[in-house]
Amino acid sequence: xxxxxxxxxxxxxxxxxxxxxxxxxxxxxxxxxxxxxxxxxxxxxxxxxxxxxxxxxxxxxxxxxxxxxxxxxxxxxxxxxxxxxxxxxxxxxxxxxxxxxxxxxxxxxxxxxxxxxxxxxxxxxxxxxxxxxxxxxxxxxxxxxxxxxxxxxxxxxxxxxxxxxxxxxxxxxxxxxxxxxxxxxxxxxxxxxxxxxxxxxxxxxxxxxxxxxxxxxxxxxxxxxxxxxxxxxxxxxxxxxxxxxxxxxx
Amino acid sequence: xxxxxxxxxxxxxxxxxxxxxxxxxxxxxxxxxxxxxxxxxxxxxxxxxxxxxxxxxxxxxxxxxxxxxxxxxxxxxxxxxxxxxxxxxxxxxxxxxxxxxxxxxxxxxxxxxxxxxxxxxxxxxxxxxxxxxxxxxxxxxxxxxxxxxxxxxxxxxxxxxxxxxxxxxxxxxxxxxxxxxxxxxxxxxxxxxxxxxxxxxxxxxxxxxxxxxxxxxxxxxxxxxxxxxxxxxxxxxxxxxxxxxxxxxxxxxxxxxxxxxxxxxxxxxxxxxxxxxxxxxxxxxxxxxxxxxxxxxxxxxxxxxxxxxxxxxxxxxxxxxxxxxxxxxxxxxxxxxxxxxxxxxxxxxxxxxxxxxxxxxxxxxxxxxxxxxxxxxxxxxxxxxxxxxxxxxxxxxxxxxxxxxxxxxxxxxxxxxxxxxxxxxxxxxxxxx
Numbered sequence: 001x002x003x004x005x006x007x008x009x010x011x012x013x014x015x016x017x018x019x020x021x022x023x024x025x026x027x028x029x030x031x032x033x034x035x036x037x038x039x040x041x042x043x044x045x046x047x048x049x050x051x052x053x054x055x056x057x058x059x060x061x062x063x064x065x066x067x068x069x070x071x072x073x074x075x076x077x078x079x080x081x082x083x084x085x086x087x088x089x090x091x092x093x094x095x096x097x098x099x100x101x102x103x104x105x106x107x108x109x110x111x112x113x114x115x116x117x118x119x120x121x122x123x124x125x126x127x128x129x130x131x132x133x134x135x136x137x138x139x140x141x142x143x144x145x146x147x148x149x150x151x152x153x154x155x156x157x158x159x160x161x162x163x164x165x166x167x168x169x170x171x172x173x174x175x176x177x178x179x180x181x182x183x184x185x186x187x188x189x190x191x192x193x194x195x196x197x198x199x200x201x202x203x204x205x206x207x208x209x210x211x212x213x214x215x216x217x218x219x220x221x222x223x224x225x226x227x228x229x230x231x232x233x234x235x236x237x238x239x240x241x242x243x244x245x246x247x248x249x250x
Numbered sequence: 251x252x253x254x255x256x257x258x259x260x261x262x263x264x265x266x267x268x269x270x271x272x273x274x275x276x277x278x279x280x281x282x283x284x285x286x287x288x289x290x291x292x293x294x295x296x297x298x299x300x301x302x303x304x305x306x307x308x309x310x311x312x313x314x315x316x317x318x319x320x321x322x323x324x325x326x327x328x329x330x331x332x333x334x335x336x337x338x339x340x341x342x343x344x345x346x347x348x349x350x351x352x353x354x355x356x357x358x359x360x361x362x363x364x365x366x367x368x369x370x371x372x373x374x375x376x377x378x379x380x381x382x383x384x385x386x387x388x389x390x391x392x393x394x395x396x397x398x399x400x401x402x403x404x405x406x407x408x409x410x411x412x413x414x415x416x417x418x419x420x421x422x423x424x425x426x427x428x429x430x431x432x433x434x435x436x437x438x439x440x441x442x443x444x445x446x447x448x449x450x451x452x453x454x455x456x457x458x459x460x461x462x463x464x465x466x467x468x469x470x471x472x473x474x475x476x477x478x479x480x481x482x483x484x485x486x487x488x489x490x491x492x493x494x495x496x497x498x499x500x501x502x503x504x505x506x507x508x509x510x511x512x513x514x515x516x517x518x519x520x521x522x523x524x525x526x527x528x529x530x531x532x533x534x535x536x537x538x539x540x541x542x543x544x545x546x547x548x549x550x551x552x553x554x555x556x557x558x559x560x561x562x563x564x565x566x567x568x569x570x571x572x573x574x575x576x577x578x579x580x581x582x583x584x585x586x587x588x589x590x591x592x593x594x595x596x597x598x599x600x601x602x603x604x605x606x607x608x609x610x611x612x613x614x615x616x617x618x619x620x621x622x623x624x625x626x627x628x629x630x631x632x633x634x635x636x637x638x639x640x641x642x643x644x645x646x647x648x649x650x651x652x653x654x655x656x657x658x659x660x661x662x663x664x665x666x667x668x669x670x671x672x673x674x675x676x677x678x679x680x681x682x683x
Contacts, residue, residue, distance in 0.1 A: 052512075083516070093260070093510060096264065096267075104260045105517070108253065108519045
């Protein structure tokens, strides 16, 4: 593990207005370059809040975050240039075509002209969407939308990419395409921070995971090492259920 | 700049693909202006060639006074005088019944002997006056007695407006006094001639001494007659411009709820750039709306028999006015869209507030018809500032100097809306609550 983390989180706390409980409760964590880091947890555990703070959408109540050496409170503009976001929602415009959506988001990252169009063509082909590029997003299947949602976060070649449940509710084929691509870009040096409810997926994909519950990190490490250290649970899902309990969450 | 243009392009594409939204922005106002102008035209008195208000007239007098009042109604051009129904001459009771049933709104009944009563009373008044000068005719005075007043009955439907009632009563009264004046004058002359053989009565009658000259004072030498077109085209143009609050707030909230705003705010682009992109596009929409409405006023309204819109003669003033009205409308939409949490909230508050501001601002009912309290309240509506500005241009031949107060108020409204939007966003980011 390299010594210098690409993301450093210290005592990060977020308390929403009107709430007495902290959504994120003083977590500290280092994420290193070229990791695929999984943030796992039940609904309302604090995963999306943590990612929203890391990408500058939310302000932390307390704590410190540095990304690639930049403090998020003072250097957010620089941080925004090197991170990519793939939100949980299909954050696309349904009445624009796939190509128009990607062109617009590419423009927002300062990409224009030939460079942008070559990138869009490349990604559309890579994700099997080239034949559908000029159809409006509203006419895409769930899996196709997820793939465009992912491409929109990759167009500017980010150093770090945040993915909030990128494979939720899609067909197996689309899931395989997405996960394979994530592994490929990770091999090229992109650090990936990823949240999911799919434990098996996280176990296979992630180099390290943090299990979060009620705003606290309750387990941290390589998923296979976590399973090895707790042989009675056999897999990550059992460890997860053991740590977070079996009662359902809202 | 490139980022800003990209935001504008995206907004334009979203707008162009929303067919229902486009219909609401461009077709609805044109339809509204045509319907409202047609409905209000008789109220503005421009369709005088084509009487529109039927009036039942029962002439039991069958003499000069009844005929004079009848002619007065017919010559006014505002009434279609009806004296028989189903082939039968109207009577007091049948006219009353027709109004009671709601088939007609007004009936005028001239009583029997109205002329002879009036003439007898005039003759008595003249005789008494001359007696005061020692010129009395004792035998004549003895033969005359004062008769009861002439009672003209007018039946009104309860829905008839007071102003209209006044017009009908005024018309009867005017013809009655005209007739009475004529007869007083004639009686005097006749009596004077009878008692003073050398007396030469004047040949001209004094009733023509008073004439009216109507004029609409304007800033320049423009001949613009107020009519429903001159009122409705600017009024509905302003309404349409402010109604972009609906698509604009929908666009803002859709972006927020769909997650696109989340993605955009994590990109190297500011919220104000995103907002200003919308402002740019919706300003263009407002300008196109204005052109469409003016074109409808000039070419479409005359096709349905309405007066043609007469533009003022200061294009710069009209451009300036349109631009600041558009800015005020877009600023208001931006503010509502940012403050509202849901589509429903924005749609309900946005549309109702525009309707209230329009009603308050005198877009539907002229301000001079409002009670004094409402007249002072209307001064706080930006739609009132807008209509005042357009009236200055369209009706009074005003230019930039005359519309300056309204332009300044609308600009300040835009600046305040943007400031509230920016402050609200910085204090209360979408997920920071």
